[in-house]
Amino acid sequence: MRTNPHIEVRRCRPILGTFVEMQAFGTKADELEDAIEAAFLAIAQVHRLMSFHDPESEVSRMNRDACYKPVRVHPWTWRVLKSAQEFSRNTDGIFDITMAGQLVKWNYLPRYGARFGRGNWRDIVLEAAGRVRFRRPLLVDFGGIAKGFAVDRAVEILKRKRVITGIVNAGGDLRVFGSASQLVHVRHPKQPNRAAGAVRLRERAIATSGIYFARTKNRGRCISPLLNGRTSRAARELISVTVAAENCMTADALTKVVFALREQAAPLLARYSADALLLEQGGGPSWMFDPTCETSRET
Numbered sequence: 001m002r003t004n005p006h007i008e009v010r011r012c013r014p015i016l017g018t019f020v021e022m023q024a025f026g027t028k029a030d031e032l033e034d035a036i037e038a039a040f041l042a043i044a045q046v047h048r049l050m051s052f053h054d055p056e057s058e059v060s061r062m063n064r065d066a067c068y069k070p071v072r073v074h075p076w077t078w079r080v081l082k083s084a085q086e087f088s089r090n091t092d093g094i095f096d097i098t099m100a101g102q103l104v105k106w107n108y109l110p111r112y113g114a115r116f117g118r119g120n121w122r123d124i125v126l127e128a129a130g131r132v133r134f135r136r137p138l139l140v141d142f143g144g145i146a147k148g149f150a151v152d153r154a155v156e157i158l159k160r161k162r163v164i165t166g167i168v169n170a171g172g173d174l175r176v177f178g179s180a181s182q183l184v185h186v187r188h189p190k191q192p193n194r195a196a197g198a199v200r201l202r203e204r205a206i207a208t209s210g211i212y213f214a215r216t217k218n219r220g221r222c223i224s225p226l227l228n229g230r231t232s233r234a235a236r237e238l239i240s241v242t243v244a245a246e247n248c249m250t251a252d253a254l255t256k257v258v259f260a261l262r263e264q265a266a267p268l269l270a271r272y273s274a275d276a277l278l279l280e281q282g283g284g285p286s287w288m289f290d291p292t293c294e295t296s297r298e299t
Helices: 029-050 058-065 075-090 097-105 147-162 250-270
Strands: 007-015 020-025 124-127 131-133 165-170 173-177 180-188 191-201 202-212 214-218 219-225 238-247 275-280 285-288 296-298
Touching: 007 029, 020 097, 020 147, 029 058, 029 075, 029 147, 075 124, 075 131, 075 147, 075 250, 131 202, 147 165, 147 173, 147 202, 147 250, 173 180, 191 202, 191 238, 191 275, 202 250, 238 250, 250 275
Parallel strands: none
Antiparallel strands: 007 020, 020 165, 124 131, 165 173, 173 202, 180 191, 191 296, 202 238, 214 219, 238 275, 275 285
16 A cells, blocks of 8 residues: 555546535545545535525525424534624625525526515524524525535545645635645636736635626626625626635635625724735726735735
8 A cells, every 4th residue: 555645636526516626635545535535525415405506405495494484404504504694793794695585586596486585694593403494585595605615624524534735626715724835826707818816825715706707787787696785786896806714614705795895894804814805897906915814925
């Protein structure tokens, strides 16, 4: 059996609506293969639990039933709901997973017959024993947080399986752990062959949200799926936000907040020890960069 400490195993699979790539470094090839397989199984479980597009997922079940009776959910679903409420509370509702009804109306999300409702994140009640109920009809969507959560669960599994160093990349939601560092180029949404900026990560996560496929309606006005939960308005001025943070779920959620708040998000970024790269319409990149963090900017 090989015991070379420099063994690397790399695998890529289509899941979460994107391609997920994993790199694992260790001393035994067979253990690395087993660890990557277990990490992909964890990501697949997150997808089964939290996909809005799957009528049988727990998210879909909550959207159908939770306004009528408590719905028991998996501990991972509970954790994401609890984290989403924390982000909503800390942003005074700018981050809000109950914006799904608006996204359905704009055809960004499929219609499954559930009523849209007029509530918000405060109408989600987390009861004992992993049960969830809604005070009124709601549609929740984990699209702004679940992919980052899935990456974090994959990293958790890889570490538990004694992977020394690794990288998990889910279509731009990326986390690096161990001794490896990774140079990440942020693509310009309107010119994908050109980098808008780059950061080098070590023991850090990064996520990007951009207006790549915004639809057009109402006299040519661009309608983005990135919504301010407090105003229900779509982002317009920025076209891309990249956030680096301690974990991928936090980075994923904060990209939506920075879209809404721009430079006013600086105190919140500091609270989470996070950095941000903002790309504006017709302009170059601007950095909200914390030199005390483990993110380093590349020129």
